[in-house]
Amino acid sequence: MRKPLVAGIAGVLLLTALTPLTALPASAAAATRLALPAPTGPYAVGSVDLHLVDHARPDPWVAGTTRELMVTVRYPARSATGPKTPYLAPEAARLIAEDDARTLGITADRLDYTFPTHARAGVPAAGGRRPVVLYSPSAKYPRSVGTAQLEQLAGEGYVTVAIDHTHEPAAVEFPGGRVERRVLPSGPDAGRQLIATRVADTRFVLDALETLARGGNPDAEGRALPAGLTPDVSRIGMFGHSAGGFTTGETMVSDTRLDAGADLDGSMAYSQSARQFGRVADEGLDQPFLLLSAGDHSAASDPSWQEFLAHQRGPVRTQHLPDGEHFSYTDYQVLLPRLGLDPASIAPFVGTVAPERSLATQRAALSAFFGRYLTRG
Helix, strand or coil, X not given: CCCCCCCCXXXXXXXXXXXXXXXXXXXXXXXXXXCCCCCCCCCEXXXXXXXXXXXXXXXXXXXXXXXXXXXXXXXXXXXXXXXEEECCCHHHHHHHHHHHHHHHCCCHHHECCXXXXXXXXXXXXXXXXXXXXXXXXXXCCCHHHHHHHHHHHHHCCCEEEEEECCCCCCEEECHHHCEEECCCCCCCCXXXXXXXXXXXXXXXXXXXXXXXXXXXXXXXXXXXXXXCCCEEEEEEEEEEECHHHHHHHHHHHHCCCCCEEEEECCCCEEECCCCEECHHHHHCCCCCEEEEEECCCCCCCCHHHXXXXXXXXXXXXXXXXXXXXXXXXXXXXHHHHHHCCCHHHHHHHHCCCCHHHHHHHHHHHHHHHHHHHHCCC
């Protein structure tokens, strides 16, 4: 984890992969029992991972390879029986735990990211055409960090799709246990390259959802899909944290298949100091948009958000979490306090807000927003 990226997306690419804190006292205890709060919607939650290969696009970060993605699709399920899915696949869990442990100054064996989520693997869907919500994580982070929010939306009746932007996280695990590691761009245009790649990733996922809606199977290995899984691609929203929020807005500028979007504490600038903003800030949107912020970051402090609000034509709502921090809008909000660390050491990441209150506030905001703009009466 790191402090908020409010100076623009280029800032994250100038940092090392992780910015360690002063080492904290390491416990000799075994891995902390990690868990996420259960979703509160009326449906059980099912889950399936898809391996998507974009044969028309070379991977921009690794020469000579084709762009491929892993996504997790969660959906309202017919029943709550069957095995629960792990938070991360085994090798990705190990490597991402090592990354996070270096930041926190603890040993990696304290972080067991294979803990069970509340979603059941591959169980039949509840049926019916369901609105869709996509999720893009922060730069350098895996798709898993939005699990608590995505399980909530799936339990309320949405098909949700979490996207891993390959070569950004410490590890992305593909079928068969193959792992792709972090390879980030560098140079003056790195931020623009990163966001452009993310937008292309998102548009390719939208293509895959259209294939799924037609009854096709976009999975590269052709693995069986859950029975009754039917996304309604005429009703699609998207949200993301940090660079994922920026990705959401930039995708909406160029792809009208997205009907509503939300930015969770993400700058819309490549460089705030040089006022190099994204198209979403410079042009605004016709679609509705939600801005969620925390701590010192808000529309009052972020010039890119001010630019966006000056140009936004569609409905817009802002909401601020004053005692939260940048990573309050990820699963770290509820996971870090479970580690038993000094609260002052994790406050720069998740603030001083009570985790349960923070998560409930966020869930309510996203549910109300997507319920208004994606649910037909």
